[in-house]
Amino acid sequence: MPPAVDRHAFAELATTTVPAREAFAYWRELISATFVPLTAERVADRGFRGRIRHAPVGDLELSTVLADGQHVRRTPSLIGRSADEYLLASIQLRGRGRVEQDGRVALLAGGDMAFYDSTRPYTLHFDGPFQQLVVQVPKARLPVRDTRELTARALAGAGPAAPVPAFLTSLARTVGPGGDEALLLVPHALGLLTAAAALAGRAAPAEDAATALARERVERYLREHADDPRLDAERVAAACAMSRRTLYRVLGEDGVAARLRRIRLERARAMLVAAPHRPIAAVAAACGFESDSGFHRAFRAAAGCTPGEYRRRHRPGTRGR
Template sequence: MRVSYSAAQAAPEERKRFWDEVISRTYFPLELQFHDTPSFSGSVDAWSLGAVSLSRNVSDGMVYRRHERHLLHEREEHYLITIPERSEICFTQDGKDVRCRPGAFLVERSHLPYEFSYADPNALWVLKVPAATLRARIGHPERLATLSFDATRGIGALFVDMVRLAAPRLDEMDEAARGLTGRHMVELLAMSVEADDRVLASGASPVQSAHLHRVERFIRAHLARSDLTPQTIAEGCGISVRYLHQLFENQGATVSEWVRRQRLMMCDEALSDPNCRQSISDLAYQWGFSDQAQFSRHYKAFFGRTPSETRALARARLVAAASEP
């Protein structure tokens, strides 16, 4: 379902206040600074794609600031993947400055203050992804913040093409199809950023980082297998079991714990989708758990709530959002 806003809906003297409300509703609270123009021009189209959302933001030059005061009541962290189409954007977060021109995309983190600006009129595609959704597909997604990625070739170009080409068709889809489209966008995003050598950078050697990266991808691709043991993982990646355990020594979890964590996050993503109709037991079995009671215990220990509570909360939020004016 598309929601559209235009500053032209408001009187000229009310447009800046109107735009402030639109941005807060579409993304999260920000401080806005407008360039000195007689009247502000801007429009936003936004679509809900299950756990993620997509928007197209077209406006005159702007400065958006996220301050610590904006974070006080924020519970869920998100990442914004921004694709500029008309002019360069400048972004500062965590002491790092980056410029992102058309032909690239930028990753922003909601739980840290930042400044985002563009001097000239711009058109932005913005994919808003919950941190938990991204974390289920990319280890330590905080590494992505303030990085600009090439969107002119390979998987990066395919990701951006999908965003642009899917948007005109989203109104023709039902909720389930839009949710699936959103998941495919996140999968392509994960593949495109993982293809960048900077994402592999860590305290480990380049060889160890490459091996760990390959192991993580193998695990995510085979999470549904109930026999996904260290032995099968090592064999699938062409390394010894001993070396596999060595790779995870600095990850804060054993291999088996890391596998279980990935499974729990995939289940949580589905349970957090109010349009998901699979039973809790089916979800548990789909993601490699052989016993529902065991799954429920691990889930509550990890997330602090039961699977049923997560599902009920997601559906309550959907009802509340539908009742908003």
């Protein structure tokens, strides 16, 4: 029986729900129901296992695929069976993959990303077990008129587009059933996808998309170095290859100091609860605060209580009392 997949609902789907002899036939139906009509062949004559975690967020569909090797094709006849038009992006998480479309081949290793368009034939190939995040969005939601120059071009995980797969992978991990709070991030995700598409097409990103890409690069750097009390705007601008003026334009009203303070306080809240016996001074130092007094002032201003009071209120078994 073909799998019942609601494209607009969170789902976890796996071949383990059917007998082993039916696993690959079920998988072919599953990927067609989750993405677009596809055909697939296995690359090894042995048992097959596959799993998809499908998380829709507004117009975005984020599907984490973990499976054995296979060869997947979108053929002209299958294209004729569906009227929907999507731009898809594969982000390689484990193993290696290959994306072929429009006369090009993109080879993907960990962290790499490539686009493909559902309105033209394409091929996906995996020699062995792999894990990918597949991002799918209606083409009408992106300001990209012609995709022929951006498909099947590998965007390296360490290149200028690196913040895009990092953001989308993090978003996919956090979205669960109901995930309405993630809807606020959809415009940001669309901006990053637009920027990545421009980079893949060898064009300069539009202003809004370029700003989204730059903002995510700054955000990533701040989170990675928030424990350094000496971190300042000059260092952030230099590390992100932009002027201080551009840095403040990208961050808007927040500015570096305010955004960094928020990141440090978010980390402190989590640490106070997760490590209840860790001295508060050690929490302050681990989160990048130069002094205990500065930490207490910032924490009270943001949370309305001291770090010690926050920890007591959030001890296991005390919530709701």
